[in-house]
Amino acid sequence: MQLINTLLGGFSVGMIYAAFALALVLIWQSTRIVNFAQAPMAMITTFIALKVIESGASYWIGFTVALVAGLVLGALVERLVIRYVDHDNHINPVILTLGLFIVLHALAAIVFGSSFRSFPAAFDLTGIKVGGETLALTPFSIFTILVVVAVMAALRLLFMKTDLGLTMRATAFNREVASVLGVKVNRALTLGWALAALVGSLSGLLIAGGGLVHPAYMDGVVVYGFVAAVLGGLDSPAGAVVGGLVMGIVLALVSGYLGSGLVPLAALIVLVVVLLVRPGGLFSTTKERTV
Amino acid sequence: MRRIVSSPMLRRGLAAIALLIVSVFLIDMLSDYRQSQVSSVAYLAIAAGGLSVLIGLNGQLSLGHGAFMAIGAYTVAKMLQDGKEAPMLVLLVAAVIVTALVGAIVAVAAARLQGPYVAGATLALAVAVPALAVHFRDALGGEPGLRVSSPDVPTSIDDALFFLTGTETGTSQWLATVSVACLVVTFLLLRNLSQSRVGRQWRAVRDDPVAAQLAGINLGRSRIVCFIVSAACAGLAGGLMAMVTRVAAPSGFTLILSLTLLMAVVLGGLGTLTGALIGAALLTLLPTYVTNAGSSLGLSDLQSAELAPLVLGLTTIAVVLLAPAGLVGSIAPALRRLRTPSTDTSVTTTITRGEQS
Numbered sequence: 001m002q003l004i005n006t007l008l009g010g011f012s013v014g015m016i017y018a019a020f021a022l023a024l025v026l027i028w029q030s031t032r033i034v035n036f037a038q039a040p041m042a043m044i045t046t047f048i049a050l051k052v053i054e055s056g057a058s059y060w061i062g063f064t065v066a067l068v069a070g071l072v073l074g075a076l077v078e079r080l081v082i083r084y085v086d087h088d089n090h091i092n093p094v095i096l097t098l099g100l101f102i103v104l105h106a107l108a109a110i111v112f113g114s115s116f117r118s119f120p121a122a123f124d125l126t127g128i129k130v131g132g133e134t135l136a137l138t139p140f141s142i143f144t145i146l147v148v149v150a151v152m153a154a155l156r157l158l159f160m161k162t163d164l165g166l167t168m169r170a171t172a173f174n175r176e177v178a179s180v181l182g183v184k185v186n187r188a189l190t191l192g193w194a195l196a197a198l199v200g201s202l203s204g205l206l207i208a209g210g211g212l213v214h215p216a217y218m219d220g221v222v223v224y225g226f227v228a229a230v231l232g233g234l235d236s237p238a239g240a241v242v243g244g245l246v247m248g249i250v251l252a253l254v255s256g257y258l259g260s261g262l263v264p265l266a267a268l269i270v271l272v273v274v275l276l277v278r279p280g281g282l283f284s285t286t287k288e289r290t291v
Numbered sequence: 292m293r294r295i296v297s298s299p300m301l302r303r304g305l306a307a308i309a310l311l312i313v314s315v316f317l318i319d320m321l322s323d324y325r326q327s328q329v330s331s332v333a334y335l336a337i338a339a340g341g342l343s344v345l346i347g348l349n350g351q352l353s354l355g356h357g358a359f360m361a362i363g364a365y366t367v368a369k370m371l372q373d374g375k376e377a378p379m380l381v382l383l384v385a386a387v388i389v390t391a392l393v394g395a396i397v398a399v400a401a402a403r404l405q406g407p408y409v410a411g412a413t414l415a416l417a418v419a420v421p422a423l424a425v426h427f428r429d430a431l432g433g434e435p436g437l438r439v440s441s442p443d444v445p446t447s448i449d450d451a452l453f454f455l456t457g458t459e460t461g462t463s464q465w466l467a468t469v470s471v472a473c474l475v476v477t478f479l480l481l482r483n484l485s486q487s488r489v490g491r492q493w494r495a496v497r498d499d500p501v502a503a504q505l506a507g508i509n510l511g512r513s514r515i516v517c518f519i520v521s522a523a524c525a526g527l528a529g530g531l532m533a534m535v536t537r538v539a540a541p542s543g544f545t546l547i548l549s550l551t552l553l554m555a556v557v558l559g560g561l562g563t564l565t566g567a568l569i570g571a572a573l574l575t576l577l578p579t580y581v582t583n584a585g586s587s588l589g590l591s592d593l594q595s596a597e598l599a600p601l602v603l604g605l606t607t608i609a610v611v612l613l614a615p616a617g618l619v620g621s622i623a624p625a626l627r628r629l630r631t632p633s634t635d636t637s638v639t640t641t642i643t644r645g646e647q648s
Contacts, residue, residue, distance in 0.1 A: 034407040036414070084612050091352055094410050095557050096611050098354070098550050102604035105547065109597040110590070219546055223418050226411045234407070261426020264419035271412055272400045279403065 005127075005136035006256040007249060012141035014248020015148040016206045020225030021232065021240035021247075022152065023200035028234050030172040030192040031082065033093040039222035040104035041077070041197055042204025045070045046213055047112045049205060050119055059122050066201055074197025078190045108215040121210035144206045151202060152241060155195070168192055223264060224251060227271045233281030243282070300483055307479045311472055312455070318467045319456040326467040327535060328575055333470035334531040336571035337477050339556050340564050341524025344481055346553075347562020348490060349517040350497035351401060355413030356525045357549030358420035361539070362390045363529025365424065368437035368539035379442050379469060383530045390526020391519050398518035402511045417549040421541035436540025439533045442466070470531050477524055478564050484520065493517050551600060554607040560617025569618060577602065 020038065027035045049066035053059055077100065085093050108114075123139035159165035170178035171188040179185045203225070204218055211217075228247040232239020247267070254266040274282065318326055342356050363386035370377050370385060377385075397416060401409045424431040431437065444452075444465045452460045452468070460468075484490055495503040496513045504510055533539045555574045559566025578599040585595025614621045 028407075034410065036410075081608060081612070086615060089615070090407075091346065091350070091561075092611050092615055094352060094407065095553065096608060098553060099604045099607040099611065102547065102550055102554065102600045103608065106597040106599075106601035106604065110594045110601070114593060114597070216546075220418060223411075223415045227415065230408065230411060259426055261422045264415060264422045268412065268415035268419045271415055275404055275408055275412070276400065 001133060002256065006252050008136045008141075009256075010249035010252025011245065012137070012144050012248075013207075013252060014245040015145050016203045016244075017221070017224050017228045017247050018241040018244025019148045019151065019199055019206070020203040020221055021228035021244045022155070022237055023196040023203065024225055024229040025232070025234060025237055025240040026155075026192060026196040026199065028229070030168070030189055031078075031093075032087065033082065033097065034226065034234075035097050035193075035196070036094070036222060036226075037077070037097045037100035037104060038197070038200045038225070039204075039218035040101050040108065040215075041070065041073050042200045042221075043213070043215060043218045044104055044108055045073065045197075045201040046119065046204040046208045047108055050117060050208075050213060051112070053120060059120055063122070063205060066205055067198055070197045070201025071194045074200075075190050075194040077197070078193035082193065083186070083189070105215050112215070114215050116212040116214045119208040119211060119213045125210045140209055144209070147202065147206070151199060152237075155199070155237070158195075164191075220264060224267050227267045230271060230281050231274055236281075239281065299486070303479055303482065307475045311475055314471045314475075315452065315455055315468060318464055318471065319452075319458060321467075323461065323463045326461075326463040329467040330463070330470040330531065330535045331575045332568075332572050333467070333474040334528040334535065335552070335555070335574050336568045337474055337531070338525045338528035338552055339559070339567035339571045339574075340478055340481055341521040341528075342552060343556045343559070343561055343563065343567040343570075344485060344493075344524075345517055345521035346556065347560075348485055348497060349493040349514060351514060351518060352410050353401075353413045353518075353521065354410055354546075354549050354553060355397070355416035355420075356521075356552050357544045357546070358413075358416045359390050359394060359522045359525035360529030360532060360548070361420050361424070361541075361544035362393050363387070363526035364533035364539040364544070365431060365437065365529075366390070366526070367530040367533040368432075368439050369430075371440055372437060374440075378445075379534075382534075383473065383527060386526045386530030387523045388526075390529070391523040394519045394522025394526070395515070397522070398515040401518055402514040413549075414546075417546050421544050424541045432540070434541060436538050436543070439537050439539060441537055442534060466531075466535050470535065473527060473531060477527065478568075481520075481524070482564060489513075489516065547600060551603055554603050557607055557617055558603075558610055560619035560621070560623075563617070563619040563623070565623075566617055566619035573603075 020042075023038055024035060027033055027038075045066040048069045049062035052065045053062035081096065081100065082093070085096050087093065121140045123143050125138050125140055127134040128137050128139070129135070157165075159169055167178070167183045168188045168191065170181065170183050171185050171192070175185050178188075203221070207221060208217065224247050225244070228243035229240050231243030231246060232241070247270070250270060251263050251266060255263050258266075318329060321329065338356055338360055342353060345351050345353055366386045366389045367382045370382055397413070401412060404412060424436070425433055441462050442465070444460045444462070448465075449460050485493070492503070492508050492513050495506065495508055496510055500510055503513075529544075532543070536543065551574060555570030556567060557570075558573060559568070559570035578596070581598040581602055582592075582595040585598045586592070590598070610617060
């Protein structure tokens with residue numbers, strides 16, 4: 001029974017990691033940057049949701065405000081900072097996102113305070129009872145799974161069936177060619193970052209639901225989400241989703257049977273083992289480093 | 292004979308000894324508080340120097356140097372636990388060796404990975420190591436961490452310092468002296484290493500891996516050696532930090548430490564030891580000034596404490612966008628241009644960097 005509950009818990013957390021990994025992949029595909037600042041961006045929008053809810057509005061208004069805030073924050077970050085970085089040097093973009101990481105962390109601590117605050121959940125957090133046994137499947141985790149699936153389906157529709165999605169794919173494929181063919185490349189990039197930040201904010205809200213938030217509460221998630229994205233090959237949205245689920249279940253098993261303090265180490269070991277066996281990730285089409 | 296006298300190693304060695312003797316006098320003149328600040332600048336500069344060499348000379352990014360500092364600190368703390376005693380030199384050498392061993396394992400993995408993957412793996416390391424300290428509560432002390440007893444000043448050295456300065460040596464003065472000595476020795480070694488054959492290989496690997504491999508350089512080995520050297524520096528820094536702060540606790544080695552260390556190195560200028568020193572001084576002194584400014588603006592203590600990372604992060608973003616070579620990297624060439632036609636560059640400790648590719 002414990003095993004089933006651990007797996008169920010891992011599955012719903014894995015959906016959240018999948019959403020976060022998807023956000024990283026979206027940005028990686030279009031700009032070749034791993035956005036480490038995704039975690040504090042999601043943290044900020046979750047705090048905004050908390051402020052809205054604390055001021056008396058309903059959970060759903062807070063939820064929507066946070067998603068819109070994520071959209072705006074992502075667009076602002078791309079428009080004001082990322083656009084001007086030298087992309088030829090692979091170290092500068094990473095340092096830039098880490099600079100953002102520290103800035104957002106500090107800003108959140110100054111504006112919202114650095115104490116632990118509890119965040120409400122939209123649905124009940126007690127497990128569903130099946131035949132006298134309480135499962136670790138709560139109405140909130142069902143909601144989590146459904147929301148993430150819905151967002152993924154919406155993104156897939158957007159990218160595959162709409163003109164807007166087509167221009168964004170063209171930009172990610174080859175910026176110069178897309179620009180020659182009349183795609184407004186800059187607009188597509190800004191929109192890409194905005195969408196990614198929205199998905200990131202969603203994962204932040206879902207992680208926070210029924211738990212505690214503080215400026216560092218997403219720091220672990222950025223590691224697990226990154227490992228999930230790498231598992232999938234950083235380039236593949238479907239891979240990111242599978243990677244997220246795998247990470248969720250593996251980490252739930254480690255946490256349940258070995259202790260939660262070993263979870264980050266387990267993530268590191270998974271990352272290194274995967275990269276040593278398949279340097280491009282499990283679903284990659286990219287080539288291994290040859291030199 | 293002339294060759295020996297003019298050898299760079301000997302010349303720099305003598306300069307280092309002179310610098311050490313001067314710093315003994317300078318440290319003696321400072322208050323206890325300033326002495327502890329000197330220690331803190333020194334150990335942060337050691338870690339920053341190692342990180343700067345790794346990123347600037349070898350092109351490998353590490354977001355996990357805070358974790359290596361933690362390993363050095365916990366090594367020292369474990370060796371002094373339960374009233375055990377060991378000479379300071381033994382403690383520091385042990386911190387360096389243990390960290391170098393862990394660094395070797397990480398290096399073997401990192402050498403096979405590309406930019407963003409190395410960053411992610413070392414990020415995971417930075418989060419994993421403090422979590423381990425919490426998990427193994429019995430051995431590593433959990434959240435509150437391990438206490439580190441402050442070292443006694445050895446009698447012979449107390450006598451020697453008394454001979455030089457004419458005053459008794461207090462604990463903080465002793466720690467500041469040792470930290471500065473470690474800093475001078477580490478920078479001397481790093482500078483010689485970076486200007487030797489090994490350092491030229493590191494730069495070759497950074498600038499063009501294919502060409503470097505064609506020239507017969509073993510890329511993997513070169514990357515691994517550089518990573519181990521860098522991790523060992525962080526281990527030494529961590530060992531000193533444990534003695535100076537008298538505690539090794541997870542809260543001292545958060546992800547933010549790793550990231551601010553990286554910011555400091557970028558601000559100073561990647562690949563330059565002077566830049567690492569400036570960055571370390573910034574990390575130590577900035578919080579005091581900014582926190583005071585915050586308090587006078589009416590922020591609470593907790594809020595003002597966050598101003599330092601805020602300023603650091605904003606400055607880093609500005610530097611990366613506007614002057615990617617960092618402070619030393621941007622200012623030193625300008626100074627050199629002013630000094631032409633004189634070609635004497637031995638005064639600056641700038642390590643020549645190739646084009647950033």
